[in-house]
Amino acid sequence: MAKSMLLINRHSPWSGLCARETLDIALAGGAFDLPIGMLFLDDGVFQLAIQQNPAVLQQKDLGANLQALPLFGVDDLYVCGESLTRRGLAADRLALPAQALDTAALAALVDRYDLVITL
Amino acid sequence: MATLHLLAQSPYSSVLDSALRLLSAQDAVLFTGDACHALQAGSAPLEKLQQLPVGIELFALEEDMQARNISTPARVTLVDYPAFVALSIRFDKVNSWL
Amino acid sequence: MKFAIALFSAPHAPSARRALRFAEAVLAEGHEIVRLFFYREGVYSASQAVVTPQDELDIAAQWRAFVIQHNLDAVVCIAAALRRGVLNAEEAQRYGRQAVSLEAPWELSGLGQLHEAAQQADRLICFGGD
Numbered sequence: 110m111a112k113s114m115l116l117i118n119r120h121s122p123w124s125g126l127c128a129r130e131t132l133d134i135a136l137a138g139g140a141f142d143l144p145i146g147m148l149f150l151d152d153g154v155f156q157l158a159i160q161q162n163p164a165v166l167q168q169k170d171l172g173a174n175l176q177a178l179p180l181f182g183v184d185d186l187y188v189c190g191e192s193l194t195r196r197g198l199a200a201d202r203l204a205l206p207a208q209a210l211d212t213a214a215l216a217a218l219v220d221r222y223d224l225v226i227t228l
Numbered sequence: 229m230a231t232l233h234l235l236a237q238s239p240y241s242s243v244l245d246s247a248l249r250l251l252s253a254q255d256a257v258l259f260t261g262d263a264c265h266a267l268q269a270g271s272a273p274l275e276k277l278q279q280l281p282v283g284i285e286l287f288a289l290e291e292d293m294q295a296r297n298i299s300t301p302a303r304v305t306l307v308d309y310p311a312f313v314a315l316s317i318r319f320d321k322v323n324s325w326l
Numbered sequence: 327m328k329f330a331i332a333l334f335s336a337p338h339a340p341s342a343r344r345a346l347r348f349a350e351a352v353l354a355e356g357h358e359i360v361r362l363f364f365y366r367e368g369v370y371s372a373s374q375a376v377v378t379p380q381d382e383l384d385i386a387a388q389w390r391a392f393v394i395q396h397n398l399d400a401v402v403c404i405a406a407a408l409r410r411g412v413l414n415a416e417e418a419q420r421y422g423r424q425a426v427s428l429e430a431p432w433e434l435s436g437l438g439q440l441h442e443a444a445q446q447a448d449r450l451i452c453f454g455g456d
Contacts, residue, residue, distance in 0.1 A: 325455055
């Protein structure tokens with residue numbers, strides 16, 4: 110049975126390559142039919158903010174790639190509720206269908222996966 | 229399943245706070261690099277760490293503590309590289325905070 | 327035990343040296359390294375172009391020597407490397423670039439190699455962050 114991998118995203122989308130290169134790990138895993146989960150934590154929740162305009166920064170739309178996650182079989186998307194609240198974002202107005210978790214649930218989430226990397 | 233959380237950043241960034249929020253009862257933390265500043269006597273991070281349940285073990289990479297002249301708090305175990313390898317085997321997985 | 331070791335930081339980063347010391351200990355303790363995978367800024371740690379002052383630690387050179395000595399499978403993520411200007415002869419020619427900074431024993435390949443190693447190994451340990 111394949112080992113499951115949780116990727117914890119802590120970086121905002123327009124602060125360099127981290128968000129994109131973390132997403133690439135997820136998509137590659139999905140392409141190989143591996144069980145991959147994504148948790149958006151701290152500034153990583155900004156990746157899920159709606160109606161962003163990366164074109165004005167001459168950046169590729171990361172959002173479009175994030176939308177590809179389910180197509181690659183990566184459906185287990187989670188977001189830290191506290192990180193959202195602190196940053197003024199609402200769990201029901203996100204660019205992706207991510208399940209909001211409280212702190213206790215975050216620890217339980219990490220426990221469930223065979224592999225975890227925090228970027 | 230117990231996780232060893234591997235930290236390498238200053239405790240004055242948000243990494244330490246976030247890592248502590250994600251700890252399960254059987255987890256442990258290994259402090260390396262500037263994360264060792266969290267173990268500095270009299271510091272706010274150390275005060276916070278002393279509040280952790282006693283079941284959560286704290287480790288520090290010996291060379292990083294020595295380089296920074298940080299004395300080892302009572303509940304922290306120093307590790308060298310062979311012990312670091314052993315730790316990575318003892319715990320089910322290692323979550324590196326990059 | 328089988329280890330997959332990934333490095334995410336450049337050669338001057340403390341974590342690049344720490345990863346090497348850890349990798350050395352893994353083998354010294356009688357374990358196996360199934361693959362080294364260098365990603366993100368870690369691609370710079372595989373560069374042959376790094377010039378280090380004589381009185382400083384040359385971690386890129388030490389990594390290379392370590393890989394050769396133990397005949398390890400050493401992979402650099404091709405997408406991350408290209409973005410950062412770390413090219414082998416083949417890629418330099420393909421893209422018409424004058425600089426070749428990656429040579430054997432390092433191989434350029436995709437993230438699938440990281441996943442394969444993580445699946446095969448008993449432990450995946452990633453280094454970076456500082």
